[in-house]
Amino acid sequence: MDQDGTSNSNSFSNRLIASVEDLKVYFHSKKGLLHSVDGVSFDIVDGEIMGLVGETGCGKSVTARSFMQLVQTPPGVIAGGKIRFKSKKTGNQIVDLLSLTENQIRELRGERIAMIFQDPGKALNPGLTIRAQIAEVFQEHRENDVFEKAKLSHVLKGFIGVVLKKYMRQETNLFIRLLLFFPPIRSYKKKLDKAIDKLVTEALAETQIPNPEKVMERYPHELSGGMKQRVMIAQAIACNPDLLIADEPTTALDVIVQARILDLIKELQKRHKTSVLYISHDLSLVRKICDRVAVMFAGKIVETGNSDDIFKNPKHPYTKGLIRASFMTHERGKLEEIDGINAT
């Protein structure tokens, strides 16, 4: 991986956090091979919000999922290309996300690269509390922090440590569950739970959720759509990732909530200096928050540039069409916003 990084270092500039090169993802379907992503290349500059725009089905979500190796294979096939990523935590080492093993990519998922999904109602597990779902991120990636916070670093070695680690990684079987039920391990477990509770509360507070202690005991269906998306965001930024992928994070929400979520993402991005890949079909939204934009059409990038430049001076006819279309929705959005203000 290191060699890979150095041999291409001239093309991978220091300014970048990630770079997609000639990515090709195909899908087997009844009608033959579908070229969903067909040679896509673009860069994400460290600390910027990069927009990826295109209509539904043009391959933008597949591109985003490729970052995390979340494309289902089969029916999907990664037919070629590279996604290079600079992991700031491990000394700016440059890796190809597509060629990592399952365990290697797992270490990055949720830790260095995080994702916000389109529909928070579907992306949260309906059967688990908010606490349980956010806690998983800490349990997976912040084991040492949790032990330290619980002041349990001293028991990490030895049998009790093994049991508690299994508990943290959720690798419990009947035997371990039995051990966890009896003292003294029971009291250690409670301390760990308290430490996790604290971390979860902090993460929720970060996204300006009121009463995080209460919200965390709720199930997803008990929260509104906007709240759910805040929970998703809290979960995504829990480990302060280098790259946040937001896959149409506001599409499933109504207009006013949309604006608030956008503000939140922008604010968090500034505070944590996270890079963001923002995916949307709505060019006007993208213009509001993105520094640069790549326009995607039928599996290919047709235009890349500064978002203002593209908006004012589109070159590709498809981009022009997209701008015209988004103008209409933009206007409508504006009207609704005004209405809302007048009413209150």
Added chain:
Amino acid sequence: MALVDQKKIIENEPIYDSAFKVRLTRNLEILSNVLANPTTVIGLIIVILMISMALFAPIITEPNTPDPYQMPRDWKAARSAPFTPGHILGTTNRGGDVFYGVVWGARTSLKLSLLVVSLTLVVGVIIGSIAGIAGGKIDEVLMRIVDVFLSIPELIFALAIAAILGPSFTNIILALVVVFWVKYARIMRAQVIRIKQREYVDAAKIMGASNLQIYLKDILPNSFSPVMVQATLDMGNIVLVGATLSFIGLSEAGIAEWGVLVSEGQAGISAGRWWASTFPGLMVFLWALAFNLVGDGLRDVFDPRTETKR
């Protein structure tokens, strides 16, 4: 010319005819989808084999006189093992030829399943339609009756009825009819209510079609597919339950029926004579399996929602 023809069609032919044509092409499409699933095809092949065995039973084995549905008794060759000359699958303790029972059992099973399915289907469809169309109190009363019927496990209900009517094959048929009509009533009612709300029924109403017309031309044909799926599954299940009742001893002893034969063969098991129960039981299994496979295949095609469930 062409224009005139079109006009003629529009004016003279009732609107339902073109709907029929649409349905026909759709059904052909469905058929090709059904045959695309290998397990369905396997089921279909077994079904065809079983039915031809039932139909050609008098050709395959010489019918027993006077009643071909009675097992022939060859007391001299009793308890012979499979591949004995003249008794390819062996005989029972009482000299019944297992092969004869297997072949004529198919005929008995076909008779049983066809009779029960057609009777339950008619009864169920009529009651379900009445409930769905009438609605209100009639619907409420009929559905509570259905609930009561559904609250007794199938086999036990059939067992009790058959027991009360007395042991005979005809009574098994009756018992199964009493138990199995309920599902059709439920399906039919649900379909009627669902389809009643559709736009094309409203359209037909606006065009002045009477209730009966709407029922016969719109509702009934559209309820066809779920009823057919259930009927196919029942063709298998009825033989399964019927054979179980026979096995327990509710048909006349000595008839050529798979369950009866298994029961007869049971006597020889402790002495190691496994064949007399094994072969007829296998037939029941294959029969039920085949119809279940075909029924599942049909359901997958008719109801796309379950497609992912496979």
Added chain:
Amino acid sequence: MQIKDYIIRRLMILPFLILGTSIIVFALTRIGGSPIGIYLSHEMNPAEVQEMKERFHLDKPVPIQYFYWIKGVFQGDLGWSGVASAPVVDVFPKKFAATMELAIAAGIVAVSLGIAMGTFAGARRNKLSDHIIRVVSVSGASMPLFWFSILLLIVFWVWLGWFPIGRSDPNLFEAIAHPTGFYTIDAVIAGNFAAFKDAIWHLVMPAVALGYGATAIIARMMRSSLIEELQEDYVDAAKAKGLAENVVLKKHARRNALVPTVTVIGLTFGFLLQGTVVAEIIFRWPGLGRWMAAAVLRGDQATIMTYVMFTSILFLIVNLVVDVIYANLDRRVELGD
């Protein structure tokens, strides 16, 4: 809140369903003719027969007879079992325990095996192991229990001699007290290991035979609902958090896939219950099912009536319980939003 209303509604309907069932079954038993034969012997003269008729109210019209039957039920009198030559009430508890022991053992087999097989197959969709489990589960629903039981009998009793038939070794059975009637539990209470082993040993074949069909149904449902859950967004979201494949499968997908499976488990209980009739005949298990089969062949109406009522009440209650569990498990049921 809706759940509560729903449960109350169901509870209110329950007595009416039971009443309806009893009317239908009673009417049916009387269609078959008067049950007087059970009480008669060959030596009785017509006057004595008439006396018997009056004693059991069989000279009255059927609705009045039904009334007397209901009255009897509330007084703890379920009639006289001709097959057992004893009052139904006296025979019932012992046989009930035997049948429940068998049904519960089969249920444990079916639930644990079914969920394990369904999870295994669903997680390895379209691999060889999935295909094998699919064949097993498809065949399970079409498998005649009487045939499968006989096959087990031929292989494991006649040929291999591994497992016995019947419920117990009489000597061991007599050696311990039977406070619960459940042989396994009684053996544990008595602290008699030999009896416990004997109980388990006798349970294996009938429980596996009886449980096979239910295993197939549960495995099939578990597989399909797991496959459905695995395609949900939250599974990808869980993976995106960096969780191990195994954790995603067990903690996220399987947990939710269990919800619809619970309803099917309730349905298979009826399946198990009716299967005991056949399994008890073949494995010579001294339970309700075998009693019922004998009663059916000899026209023992009191036994038939009691048995049918008992199974349908049990069936109704189990289904109600399952519905309650389902409503509580399924977080997707919106409670006013």
